Amino acid sequence: MLSDDFKMKTRTEEKEFVIFVVLSVILITMHVFFVIFGPAYEELNDSKSEPTDFVVENVTITDNQNIVLQNGGSDTVVTELTSNWTDEGWYLTSLVVTVSYSETATGDADCDTVSADLEIEGDSGDEPVSSTTTGSVTDCTNIVLEMIWQDLESDSDVDYLQTPFDIETDISLTVDSTVPLNDNDEQINVSVEVIMSRVQ
């Protein structure tokens, strides 16, 4: 059936072609086992099946409020996020509240005690991966409260908080003073930084 030119020849003449066939069979077998059916192929398929061509967009919202408290007084700073955020695909992924103050009384060597308590009212979701919701200082340093959720991904199964919700920071003050009758109207700054994220 094969032409005379194409038919099998002597062993010497066929040597190179036999080497070619053997090498090809070895290489094809290796490819079949290691690439097509092997772990490399599965890894490739897994990586290909994962949607990686998404982009996470972040936006940072800040809110600064000053409150004035007297000894033993307390107040709540409220930052509201309206419903249209979630309507447009945004989710809360990070919240950082920084409470700062300084000793206002002249010549007073003793800082006041400021306490802060952070909570969110309106929606409940999964717990943040990192959370510090209460804090108290007596040395005029900042109180940093935070709630950080897992990074947003396209196929994330985290139940992120949805708007509308209110971020409430309760602040209370106890005056500690070395100057009698000279420590009122303490000014406290509350800075709220919210990061909203969405997948594009």
Next chain:
Amino acid sequence: MLLGESVASAGSVEELIILSFGLSALMGITFLWLSLKDEKTSNTLRVGLMQMGLLFMVNSLIFVIYYLRTSPELFGFSDKVQIYLLAISSMLNLFTMIQIGILFTIFPLPILAKRKNTIRLGAALILLMSVSALLANMRFGGATGIYLAYNIGAVAGIGISAFVTARWYLLYRSNKDPKYRNVAIASAFLLFAFNGSSIMLWPYTIFFDQRDLFAGSFLEGGALAQEVVHMMLAFNGPLVAIILFAIIFKEGTVEREKRDYTILGLSVAFLIFGLANYLVQILVPSDGNFADLWNYFVVTGTFGLIRPLILIIVALRFNIFDLTNEKIRNRTRVIALLIITVWAAAFFEIIQAFIPMPQLLSAALIGAFLAFAIGWEDKIFENLADRADEKVLPVDDQYFEDDDPYRLMMLTIAVTVLAIGLGILSGGSI
């Protein structure tokens, strides 16, 4: 994703498709005309030439469909029409794979002893194409069915061409008879011409890397390309990679008087370009414009430019048409000039995509290139005419019948219509 859509800045994509179409059509018509008109040359060579011409004609039809697909808004095509065009072009691509397989069974020498057996083998390959397309469509339907059918065609077509080339080349490259050495060299040329893009994948085969090389191909779309790459890497990749190294080794070690610098240069060029391409794929971010552009032109360059160039060398060097006939020689020279012009324009289109330059400079470079090319063409044809009556391949003049080139052409037209029908059938299920 189609690259034509993603590289908006490279407005040359459509122009390159038009130029590639022009080049394919010119090559196809020339080879067809020579095969039908030239009765002095051996029928075996005429049938081989006819098959190459028909391959170019089907390719030019594919280029027309690509053009329609890249500019749907120009023709007002709906998404459904676009899907049908994709399915038809995929089926025509499948058919060209089968055509390549058939070509290697008849050129440079028929691998079967009798004409009847060659016809049966060709019919079996066409049957394989039709049955795989139908079964894949029935079993999987839609794009998956088309992909599977194309894979089967690619494995069959490239597999046959690689196996036959390896046999001719390794068996006869060191033969004492120069005609048989020419068989080895001609088959190697043919392999570079038709499987150049597969040969270029050699680093992926050797390094067991499955990166999606054809991501930028506008030929079939990403999903098909991925499957094709996997199949080709597993089955055909090792074959063509080993042949590439075998050719380099053989040309590097063969006796001086038997050495062929053209095939040596070509194989080294494919080796280096394959490595460069691999480095681009792993080093350049895959989502950048450069990577898209590179991928696109690697595919289009080997498919649209290198293939015609190599086949011109094959046709002229192995005397597959009668250059002693002055009428044929003169017309061939005119056509050669046309081909050189279109090729130069397409080549500079690629250069411009990477290195933007003013139109005037580009025109001047094309002019300078053509001046050299025309001088080269004159010299080549004079040399060819001197040895035009020399028989350089050991073909049996009586293997095929006189009417076989014509019959082959008619059959190919019929199978092209069948492939379009299979495309419409497959497109309906996407």
